[in-house]
Amino acid sequence: MLGVQIAHITKTYRDIQALHDVSLSIGEGELFGLIGPDGAGKTTLFRILTTLILPDGGSASVCGLDVVKDWKEIRKRVGYMPGRFSLYQYLSVEENLTFFATVFHTTVKENYDLIRDIYVQIETFKKRRAGKLSGGMKQKLALCCALIHRPDVLFLDEPTTGVDPVSRVEFWNILDRLKKQGITILVSTPYMDEASRCDRISLMRSGKCLSIDTPDNIRKSFKKPLLAVQADNMYTLLRDVRKWTGTYSCYAFGDSHHLTLKDDTSNTGMLKSYLEGKGYHKILIKAIEPSVEDCFMELGDNV
Amino acid sequence: MKTLRFLLEKEFKQIKRDRFLPKIIFIVPILQLLILPFAANFEMKNINLSIIDNDHSVYSQRLVNKILSSGYFKLTDVSSGYDESLTSIESNESDIIVEIPNGFEKELGREGKTELFIAANAINGTKGGLGSSYLGNIIQHFNNEMGYGHSWPGGITLRHLFNPHLNYKNYMVPGIMVFLLTLIGGFISALNIVSEKEKGTIEQINVSPLPKSLFLLSKLIPFWIIGFILLTIGATIAWLIYGLVPVGSFGTIYLFAAIYLIAFTGFGLAISSISSNQQQAMFTAFFFIIIFALMSGLFTPINSMPEWAQKITLFNPIRYFIEVMRMVYLKGSQLSDLKEYFFIVCLFALFFNVLAILGYRKNH
Numbered sequence: 001m002l003g004v005q006i007a008h009i010t011k012t013y014r015d016i017q018a019l020h021d022v023s024l025s026i027g028e029g030e031l032f033g034l035i036g037p038d039g040a041g042k043t044t045l046f047r048i049l050t051t052l053i054l055p056d057g058g059s060a061s062v063c064g065l066d067v068v069k070d071w072k073e074i075r076k077r078v079g080y081m082p083g084r085f086s087l088y089q090y091l092s093v094e095e096n097l098t099f100f101a102t103v104f105h106t107t108v109k110e111n112y113d114l115i116r117d118i119y120v121q122i123e124t125f126k127k128r129r130a131g132k133l134s135g136g137m138k139q140k141l142a143l144c145c146a147l148i149h150r151p152d153v154l155f156l157d158e159p160t161t162g163v164d165p166v167s168r169v170e171f172w173n174i175l176d177r178l179k180k181q182g183i184t185i186l187v188s189t190p191y192m193d194e195a196s197r198c199d200r201i202s203l204m205r206s207g208k209c210l211s212i213d214t215p216d217n218i219r220k221s222f223k224k225p226l227l228a229v230q231a232d233n234m235y236t237l238l239r240d241v242r243k244w245t246g247t248y249s250c251y252a253f254g255d256s257h258h259l260t261l262k263d264d265t266s267n268t269g270m271l272k273s274y275l276e277g278k279g280y281h282k283i284l285i286k287a288i289e290p291s292v293e294d295c296f297m298e299l300g301d302n303v
Numbered sequence: 304m305k306t307l308r309f310l311l312e313k314e315f316k317q318i319k320r321d322r323f324l325p326k327i328i329f330i331v332p333i334l335q336l337l338i339l340p341f342a343a344n345f346e347m348k349n350i351n352l353s354i355i356d357n358d359h360s361v362y363s364q365r366l367v368n369k370i371l372s373s374g375y376f377k378l379t380d381v382s383s384g385y386d387e388s389l390t391s392i393e394s395n396e397s398d399i400i401v402e403i404p405n406g407f408e409k410e411l412g413r414e415g416k417t418e419l420f421i422a423a424n425a426i427n428g429t430k431g432g433l434g435s436s437y438l439g440n441i442i443q444h445f446n447n448e449m450g451y452g453h454s455w456p457g458g459i460t461l462r463h464l465f466n467p468h469l470n471y472k473n474y475m476v477p478g479i480m481v482f483l484l485t486l487i488g489g490f491i492s493a494l495n496i497v498s499e500k501e502k503g504t505i506e507q508i509n510v511s512p513l514p515k516s517l518f519l520l521s522k523l524i525p526f527w528i529i530g531f532i533l534l535t536i537g538a539t540i541a542w543l544i545y546g547l548v549p550v551g552s553f554g555t556i557y558l559f560a561a562i563y564l565i566a567f568t569g570f571g572l573a574i575s576s577i578s579s580n581q582q583q584a585m586f587t588a589f590f591f592i593i594i595f596a597l598m599s600g601l602f603t604p605i606n607s608m609p610e611w612a613q614k615i616t617l618f619n620p621i622r623y624f625i626e627v628m629r630m631v632y633l634k635g636s637q638l639s640d641l642k643e644y645f646f647i648v649c650l651f652a653l654f655f656n657v658l659a660i661l662g663y664r665k666n667h
Contacts, residue, residue: 050510052510072512075511078510080510082503082507084503086506086507087504087507088317089502090317090321091316091317095313095316100511102305102306102309103309103508103513105306
């Protein structure tokens, strides 16, 4: 029962309930994703697990250590990368790394093999001040600093927010490699497309863990028929589709609207004639496979 | 120990590389020390004087010359009557009226005494008060010169102990040095820690096994060292510019400074524990330091404050260190003379640091 165990954790800030009876079990060496929008409670959960704040109720353990009782020991065993870049801006890349190595009573040399793959990408800038790095570079440096003491569990709070798409893919490749080294990784992200890179995910909303499973299973759990709808006036289309009798729910998704049907009795033809009757042109309707985001939206409806 | 060395190294690098902080820490205090003692001068020069000479005698002329040659007064007008003189006070042209009565010389020669009329504009109390006391002094001198000085037995002789020429700079400079240490210890240390909170770097430190005490120590020691450097610079400026060397020993000064800095870095720490951004820390520190400074006796003597205010100054750490600095600098007081002060400053150091530790405990 190592890894991270969370049982019925609650946390309230004044009148806002940030976490509502959250229970999770993350196995050793697992890459686990917390997927949810801003304000879902992801950061609060991280801060409890990294012993920065105390939960109001429930219990949690990291590496088999209690987050309240054994906080001192936990701090030696975990790496934490906060959502906001929080390294010393006035210190250079190299100095930051050495500094955090010293704080954790180790040296850069000792654990260099763990960070080598990442560090070589920023090594050319090792004399540059951390504050002057680009967004992606900052994240890589922060990850190096979080890894420098060879933690058993790594907590990454929205590591890819504000990072360009190429660097985001690179970052997830790095996480894959770290996972192979046996490090348990708990990562949060507001990007649904990143969910498929995790072993298991938990969809979070308003302080609750709504659904915990592998990304595939979560997608399969989406039972209703799903359609992508396009037409010439996308803005009024959303409103009109929602008014249609066969509609269960409809959300704007990039270049098309994703429409969940109530049941199999309503079909594409009926929708098409309904829309034509409303005066739409260039109507394009096709059945699609649900994505994690569709599942997330549907869960939102049920809350 | 190795960790602490690294932490300190990091602190100094950060302070050094900050675009703003080194300037604030070193240039501003030095400027203060160069400008303030000249500006905060209680000596009154250029008191505007209106003279009504009803006597027009040799004696009256002599008296007027003596008053004007003292350097404190500037003659604005010679009026023919009191009413005319009063208009010039009303229009704010003169501060003091001296009326020499008709028969001044005659009466002085015959009876050995006479009367002079002095009226001072009390709107600027300091100017009026100091002006009339300067006048009193000059007139007494005049009496002595003329041989009428013994009209009252003994007379008054005034000797200013420890600062014989009543040089206000000698009085101000040690006080301003204290003020500098206060700013460094109290202000900059508070801002420094809060900026780690603001930037989120304190989070990274908090999730590490680094003991909080070590982290706080790494914050205090740099300001302690900078405080000592500033004190040394201050003492050098006092010597070079103002020719001021302590009559007492530097050892006593540095010993007090060491404890005083611990007290004020504790103060800064306590403030940083309750503020979450630099603005809050700035205003909280500002609030206390302004009150401490105004009630410290640096600018206005504590003895001239109302009794309730005097009681409040008992809780003002700046007050004690300023008194100590003045005593060591001007009077040459030894540590054995200052035992009580030493005890009180230690008490403040303890108080502020306990407050800081409690503040940080509660936050966790």
